[in-house]
Amino acid sequence: MSFGVVPGSSNQALHVWPNHVPATRIGGGYRWRVAPRRREGSWSAGLSSSSFRTRAAVDERGFVTAKGSFYELLGISEGGSYDEIKKAYKQLARKYHPDVSPPDRTEEYTRRFIEVQEAYETLSDPGRRALYDRDLTRGLHLAFSTRKRFDEELEDRSGWRDCWQDQISELKRRSMNKDVGENLSWGAQMRRQRAESSIE
Amino acid sequence: MALALPAFFFPSQKPSLLSSHWLGGADLHSYQHQYRLLKTRKKPCVGASLSERGEYHSQRPPTPLLDTINFPIHMKNLSIKELKQLADELRSDIIFHVSETGGHLGSSLGVVELTVALHHAFNAPQDKILWDVGHQSYPHKILTGRRDKMPTLRQKNGLSGFTKRSESEYDSFGAGHSSTSISAALGMAVGRDLKGRKNNVIAVIGDGAMTAGQAYEAMNNAGYLDSDMIVILNDNNQVSLPTANLDGPIPPVGALSSALSRLQSSRPLRELREVAKGVTKQIGGSMHELAAKVDEYARGMISGSGSTLFEELGLYYIGPVDGHNMDDLVTILKEVKSTKTTGPVFIHVVTEKGRGYPYAERAADKYHGVAKFDPASGKQFKSSTKTQSYTKYFAEALMAEAEVDKDIVAIHAAMGGGTGLNYFVRRFPARCFDVGIAEQHAVTFAAGLACEGLKPFCAIYSSFLQRAYDQVIHDVDLQKLPVRFAMDRAGLVGADGPTHCGSFDVAYMACLPNMVVMAPSDEAELFHMVATAAAIDDRPSCFRYPRGNGVGVPLPARNKGVPLEVGKGRILIEGERVALLGYGAAVQACLAAASLVEQHGLKVTVADARFCKPLDRALVRSLAKSHEVLITVEEGSIGGFGSHVAQFMALDGLLDGATKWRPMVLPDGYIDHGSPADQLEEAGLTPYHIAATVFSILGQTREALEIMS
Numbered sequence: 001m002s003f004g005v006v007p008g009s010s011n012q013a014l015h016v017w018p019n020h021v022p023a024t025r026i027g028g029g030y031r032w033r034v035a036p037r038r039r040e041g042s043w044s045a046g047l048s049s050s051s052f053r054t055r056a057a058v059d060e061r062g063f064v065t066a067k068g069s070f071y072e073l074l075g076i077s078e079g080g081s082y083d084e085i086k087k088a089y090k091q092l093a094r095k096y097h098p099d100v101s102p103p104d105r106t107e108e109y110t111r112r113f114i115e116v117q118e119a120y121e122t123l124s125d126p127g128r129r130a131l132y133d134r135d136l137t138r139g140l141h142l143a144f145s146t147r148k149r150f151d152e153e154l155e156d157r158s159g160w161r162d163c164w165q166d167q168i169s170e171l172k173r174r175s176m177n178k179d180v181g182e183n184l185s186w187g188a189q190m191r192r193q194r195a196e197s198s199i200e
Numbered sequence: 201m202a203l204a205l206p207a208f209f210f211p212s213q214k215p216s217l218l219s220s221h222w223l224g225g226a227d228l229h230s231y232q233h234q235y236r237l238l239k240t241r242k243k244p245c246v247g248a249s250l251s252e253r254g255e256y257h258s259q260r261p262p263t264p265l266l267d268t269i270n271f272p273i274h275m276k277n278l279s280i281k282e283l284k285q286l287a288d289e290l291r292s293d294i295i296f297h298v299s300e301t302g303g304h305l306g307s308s309l310g311v312v313e314l315t316v317a318l319h320h321a322f323n324a325p326q327d328k329i330l331w332d333v334g335h336q337s338y339p340h341k342i343l344t345g346r347r348d349k350m351p352t353l354r355q356k357n358g359l360s361g362f363t364k365r366s367e368s369e370y371d372s373f374g375a376g377h378s379s380t381s382i383s384a385a386l387g388m389a390v391g392r393d394l395k396g397r398k399n400n401v402i403a404v405i406g407d408g409a410m411t412a413g414q415a416y417e418a419m420n421n422a423g424y425l426d427s428d429m430i431v432i433l434n435d436n437n438q439v440s441l442p443t444a445n446l447d448g449p450i451p452p453v454g455a456l457s458s459a460l461s462r463l464q465s466s467r468p469l470r471e472l473r474e475v476a477k478g479v480t481k482q483i484g485g486s487m488h489e490l491a492a493k494v495d496e497y498a499r500g501m502i503s504g505s506g507s508t509l510f511e512e513l514g515l516y517y518i519g520p521v522d523g524h525n526m527d528d529l530v531t532i533l534k535e536v537k538s539t540k541t542t543g544p545v546f547i548h549v550v551t552e553k554g555r556g557y558p559y560a561e562r563a564a565d566k567y568h569g570v571a572k573f574d575p576a577s578g579k580q581f582k583s584s585t586k587t588q589s590y591t592k593y594f595a596e597a598l599m600a601e602a603e604v605d606k607d608i609v610a611i612h613a614a615m616g617g618g619t620g621l622n623y624f625v626r627r628f629p630a631r632c633f634d635v636g637i638a639e640q641h642a643v644t645f646a647a648g649l650a651c652e653g654l655k656p657f658c659a660i661y662s663s664f665l666q667r668a669y670d671q672v673i674h675d676v677d678l679q680k681l682p683v684r685f686a687m688d689r690a691g692l693v694g695a696d697g698p699t700h701c702g703s704f705d706v707a708y709m710a711c712l713p714n715m716v717v718m719a720p721s722d723e724a725e726l727f728h729m730v731a732t733a734a735a736i737d738d739r740p741s742c743f744r745y746p747r748g749n750g751v752g753v754p755l756p757a758r759n760k761g762v763p764l765e766v767g768k769g770r771i772l773i774e775g776e777r778v779a780l781l782g783y784g785a786a787v788q789a790c791l792a793a794a795s796l797v798e799q800h801g802l803k804v805t806v807a808d809a810r811f812c813k814p815l816d817r818a819l820v821r822s823l824a825k826s827h828e829v830l831i832t833v834e835e836g837s838i839g840g841f842g843s844h845v846a847q848f849m850a851l852d853g854l855l856d857g858a859t860k861w862r863p864m865v866l867p868d869g870y871i872d873h874g875s876p877a878d879q880l881e882e883a884g885l886t887p888y889h890i891a892a893t894v895f896s897i898l899g900q901t902r903e904a905l906e907i908m909s
Binding site: 157160161163164167168171172174175178179185186187188190191194197 | 393394396398424425426427428516517518519520521522525528532535536539540541542543545
């Protein structure tokens with residue numbers, strides 16, 4: 001039970017937000033994580049307060065996935081080579097393709113197909129695979145503690161820090177060149193005037 | 201006493217820090233107690249009860265550092281660690297004060313760190329800090345010299361519950377309604393530029409307030425003018441009020457919230473930046489410009505429509521930022537402050553409403569607005585009343601109507617709790633629309649619904665409907681579309697003060713040619729008026745009802761009202777010489793006045809006009825002809841019910857004889873916040889005032905004086 005619903009949380013934990021990405025979209029990028037990015041508020045649980053909140057085990061697409069890692073999905077070992085991954089992907093893609101699925105199980109098969117597709121996209125790219133592997137090692141502990149969520153939240157937040165640090169340096173860089181040139185905005189003209197009058 | 205310090209007030213500190221502050225005397229035991237609390241806190245305990253975990257002070261909590269801060273200038277030399285401590289003490293102070301007075305708790309708790317960081321980094325009052333809506337300004341007030349006045353919060357002659365220019369020079373702009381801060385901040389920035397000054401201007405606006413159009417109007421203009429200013433988005437993912445319906449939290453309304461949430465996902469962007477940086481390194485320093493361009497495009501691509509929206513409007517986006525991390529906040533604010541010529545900067549800060557007080561964090565409504573409560577248990581002291589609020593009665597009436605008529609739909613603007621439509625949405629989830637804080641859109645949206653044959657009920661507070669006045673005239677009244685307006689909080693509203701006071705709705709609705717304007721005098725009348733409004737299908741209609749509870753009359757069977765005859769009032773007491781013609785809740789005051797007057801031997805007539813438009817002309821005529829004096833009473837401004845009666849009387853020749861007409865309306869000024877009784881007293885509309893007026897018009901000044909003393 002690596003991605004099951006957290007014990008103790010209410011049924012509301014599985015509530016699918018109306019704005020959720022529909023299931024048919026094959027997400028670009030690596031999104032197959034337990035915790036949706038969206039904050040769910042701390043009502044889901046009797047957990048203690050503040051910095052961490054429980055997240056339902058609903059992925060971005062809105063349905064609960066009860067299986068294991070991408071590796072298990074493709075049926076290969078964690079150290080699998082690129083060829084192995086490709087072969088497994090092709091096999092499974094052929095099996096689960098909507099056009100060849102049995103008519104009464106199209107939906108389930110289509111879902112699987114999308115998952116397989118995403119698994120391949122993640123694992124076939126070495127950079128993405130490395131990140132995925134790292135998360136997986138933490139993810140294995142998921143069902144047994146909430147420390148992962150805590151770490152993940154911290155990691156999210158530290159990720160934010162890199163982001164805004166860059167933004168601040170970019171802001172400073174831009175401000176060097178801001179008021180030069182033709183076609184100045186009103187604000188730029190006022191700043192120039194103020195600068196000139198303070199020089200006088 | 202008071203030394204078993206709640207662990208929650210020091211969320212991120214280790215026991216060693218606790219010990220350096222609090223160890224002394226016989227504290228070893230409590231220190232160990234705290235240590236144990238802190239340790240256990242880290243593990244998730246499903247179902248642990250809060251009472252086992254910490255204590256909250258019923259008396260004033262100790263705040264050694266906060267005690268040394270009277271004004272922001274005292275904060276200038278504090279270290280980050282001290283600022284964190286200050287934030288914690290500030291939090292406990294707010295919890296303590298709001299527990300004693302009631303007020304807006306959750307929002308204030310969410311911005312404690314932000315407030316501390318702002319006042320540390322900037323120099324108020326020269327630097328202008330504007331708080332949108334203002335209900336989250338309690339930490340700001342405490343830090344700007346008003347801490348000792350906090351016990352008077354939201355009471356007569358005390359602190360306002362919102363920012364108010366006349367209260368303090370640190371309150372740069374008055375607020376109460378939402379989404380005005382960016383506009384005002386831009387005005388202040390441009391004014392500063394024209395005057396040649398150099399201060400900073402900062403607007404703090406919440407994600408709920410961002411759903412209103414005015415915020416975009418302002419950002420659009422700010423991007424164009426390019427004046428230096430800072431807009432801080434306080435994003436706590438709560439866009440509707442109270443931030444839940446009856447069954448749990450509301451998923452955010454509108455597409456904007458998901459865009460904001462996507463912004464918080466930094467991972468893919470970070471990766472791309474790493475790659476871009478790597479590329480720059482390899483190519484060499486001269487490709488600096490190229491890398492910057494890649495950065496810009498990358499941001500647009502990866503972050504999706506979110507930050508690009510603000511960037512396209514011309515604001516420089518920074519974020520997301522952890523709004524409870526003092527380090528981060530102070531760093532960013534100081535960096536932005538020290539950068540010259542930035543143009544408008546938009547900082548996206550992520551906070552948690554109710555942070556630091558577990559009862560608030562766990563509550564579905566995050567303790568947005570609370571009555572007095574007990575800090576130790578979080579329980580609010582709500583007095584039990586025999587009758588329910590008019591809001592609840594309205595919801596029940598609407599539900600009863602909607603049961604039989606499938607076309608009835610309800611619209612509100614982010615006020616599910618305040619309008620009572622949370623009950624409605626539970627019963628009819630597909631027929632209730634929350635448009636976010638967008639009253640103008642709500643009205644025109646209702647007009648569109650009416651075009652298609654539906655029966656929309658727009659439940660918007662009287663003062664909030666002011667914002668949508670042109671839509672009411674142009675989209676609804678002019679085209680004679682049958683939109684029904686349920687205006688709650690009409691008249692004086694008590695502790696929220698003049699910004700929320702619904703004094704003008706009679707005037708602004710009754711002057712519209714096609715509008716039917718009515719007001720119930722008690723809750724049974726409210727049920728009937730909801731039914732009447734539902735039945736009026738060829739023109740718009742509205743009805744107003746006050747804040748507060750019903751008077752205790754019997755309700756119609758199964759909550760289903762009976763439509764009234766439009767344009768007909770009723771006489772409640774038959775008397776002589778003087779007629780009191782009341783409109784809406786004022787009728788109750790008239791009845792009380794009548795019993796006061798009767799003690800002095802005069803029996804007056806009391807009538808309930810019910811309709812301001814169309815006016816019950818026969819009733820007014822008969823009252824005017826059979827009485828010496830006609831007094832019209834309403835809890836509204838000049839230009840309302842009384843004026844319509846006077847207009848009719850004048851045109852009908854009823855003022856040409858011996859009849860005297862006197863109006864009793866709200867005075868020509870804004871009545872400050874206070875208890876409803878205090879406000880009514882100040883307005884001069886209590887039963888005593890009405891009774892005294894009766895006697896003074898009759899020339900019986902002695903009786904008038906007796907009543908008033």
